[in-house]
Amino acid sequence: MAEEMRIVLRNYGKIDPLKIEDYIGVGGYQSLAKARDMGQAAVIDEVRNSNLRGRGGAGFNAGMKWGFSYNTPADQKYVVCNADEGEPGTYKDRIIMQNDPHNLLEGMAICGYAIGATKGFIYCRGEYPYVVDVLNTAIDQAKAAGVLGDFDIEVRMGAGAYVCGEETALIESIEGHRGEPRFKPPFPGVEGLWGKPTVVNNVGTFANIPVIIDKGAEWYSSIGAAKYPGTKVFTLTGDVVNKTFFELPTDVTVRDVVFGMGGGVKDGKKFKAVQIGGTSGGFIPESLLDTQVDFDSMGAVGATLGSGAVFVMDEDTDLVDVIDRITKFFEHESCGKCAPCREGTKRMHEIVSKVNQGLATAEDIELSERLGRVMTRACLCGLGQAAPAPLLTTLAHFRPEFNAKLG
Numbered sequence: 001m002a003e004e005m006r007i008v009l010r011n012y013g014k015i016d017p018l019k020i021e022d023y024i025g026v027g028g029y030q031s032l033a034k035a036r037d038m039g040q041a042a043v044i045d046e047v048r049n050s051n052l053r054g055r056g057g058a059g060f061n062a063g064m065k066w067g068f069s070y071n072t073p074a075d076q077k078y079v080v081c082n083a084d085e086g087e088p089g090t091y092k093d094r095i096i097m098q099n100d101p102h103n104l105l106e107g108m109a110i111c112g113y114a115i116g117a118t119k120g121f122i123y124c125r126g127e128y129p130y131v132v133d134v135l136n137t138a139i140d141q142a143k144a145a146g147v148l149g150d151f152d153i154e155v156r157m158g159a160g161a162y163v164c165g166e167e168t169a170l171i172e173s174i175e176g177h178r179g180e181p182r183f184k185p186p187f188p189g190v191e192g193l194w195g196k197p198t199v200v201n202n203v204g205t206f207a208n209i210p211v212i213i214d215k216g217a218e219w220y221s222s223i224g225a226a227k228y229p230g231t232k233v234f235t236l237t238g239d240v241v242n243k244t245f246f247e248l249p250t251d252v253t254v255r256d257v258v259f260g261m262g263g264g265v266k267d268g269k270k271f272k273a274v275q276i277g278g279t280s281g282g283f284i285p286e287s288l289l290d291t292q293v294d295f296d297s298m299g300a301v302g303a304t305l306g307s308g309a310v311f312v313m314d315e316d317t318d319l320v321d322v323i324d325r326i327t328k329f330f331e332h333e334s335c336g337k338c339a340p341c342r343e344g345t346k347r348m349h350e351i352v353s354k355v356n357q358g359l360a361t362a363e364d365i366e367l368s369e370r371l372g373r374v375m376t377r378a379c380l381c382g383l384g385q386a387a388p389a390p391l392l393t394t395l396a397h398f399r400p401e402f403n404a405k406l407g
Ligand SMILES: Cc1cc2nc3c(=O)[nH]c(=O)nc-3n(C[C@H](O)[C@H](O)[C@H](O)COP(=O)(O)O)c2cc1C
Pocket: 053, 054, 055, 056, 057, 058, 059, 060, 082, 083, 084, 085, 086, 087, 162, 163, 164, 165, 166, 167, 168, 200, 201, 202, 203, 205, 206, 381, 382, 383
C-alpha cells in the first residue's frame, strides 16, 4: 500500500500556523537566507534541476518559468501566487495556507529574490475569507520580524469566477479589469502584471520551494515519478470511504489513491469511475486504475492530474447525469470572450441535457463529440480547451450509458 510522504505538509499539525516563532523553530526562513547566499542564477538552476513542475494544473517546470522573468530586464517584476482554487472538489491550497502560511511566504520570497521582484501578490479564492485572515496575520508577522527583506506581499481576493484561476485572467483581475484571459504569447513571465515580468505559480508549487533549497535538487528529483518528481496533495470526495486529503509521492497509481489511501468505495458498493484533476478532468474506468498519477501518465490516458481533486463514483452513479451537471457548470463559467467557448459550452450542455432527458439521437452524440474535439483545439484558454474532457472520456469509456438513454 502507498504511504504518505509529507513535504509541503511537513509542518501540518506540528506548529501553530499563527506563530512565526514556531515556523522559525523548525528551520523556517533559513532557506530564504541560504538562497540569498547562493545568488539568483544558482537558485533558479536549483529549482530547474529539481524538475519541480507546476502544481496548479499545467505542469510547467517552475525553474524554467522563473528563468524567463529573471532574463527579462525590467524596472519592476512581480511574483503572483495563484490561490484561486476554484476547481470543485479541490482544497489542497486551503490546507497548505491555513496550516503553514509562512512556508508559502518563504517560497514566494525566494522566487522574488531569484527573479529580482520586490512585490508579490497572493490571489486568494473569495470563498476563503478566513484563509485571507491567516495570510494577512502571517504577512504582518514576517514584516515585523524583518525576514522578507525588501520583498512585500499583498493579498487580493477573487470574487468567485472559475476563469480567474487561469493565470492571465487572474492578472487582469488583479489589475482591476474584468477577469478574461489574454492571448499568449506574450507569456506572463515576460509580460504579465501591468506589462511587467511576472511569475505566476500555484500555492503548492511555492510550498515546495523552501525544502528544495534546503535539501537540494538531487534529493527532490529522486522522489516519485522521474518526469514529475516530488509529491502531490490529493483531496478525495464522492463515494469513497476516506473523504480526506493525502500527500503522496507522484509515482503511486490511481488504485493506490482510491483503494489504498481512500479505503475504496463506501457502503460496500462497486467502483464505476473516478474523475481526477477537478471538474475539467477526464474520467477513468476500472481498467485504467493501475495508471500512475503523475502528470504525463494521466495525460497519456486522456485524463489530467490537474489540481489533485479525486472524485470517486460508485456503481449507482448516472454518468450522463454527472456530465449534464458538469457541462452546465462550464456553460455558466465561460467568460464569453472567445466564440468557441461561449457558444461551444452552451451547445454542449444542450446536447448532453437532451441525452439525459431521453430526447437525443445517435447523431446528437456524434455531434457533441465533434464539438468537443473542435473546442479542445479552438478555444482561447484552458477553460474551453478542457471543458470537453469529461464528456469525451466518458464517451470513450462508458458509451453504452449514453446509448441507453437515447430517445
Ligand atoms: C479555467 C482555469 C482555471 C484555473 N484555476 C487555477 C487555480 O485555481 N489555481 C491554480 O494554481 N491554477 C489554476 N489554473 C492554471 C493556471 O492558469 C496556471 O497554469 C497556474 O497558476 C501556473 O502555476 P503552476 O505552474 O505553479 O501550476 C487554471 C487554469 C484554467 C484554464
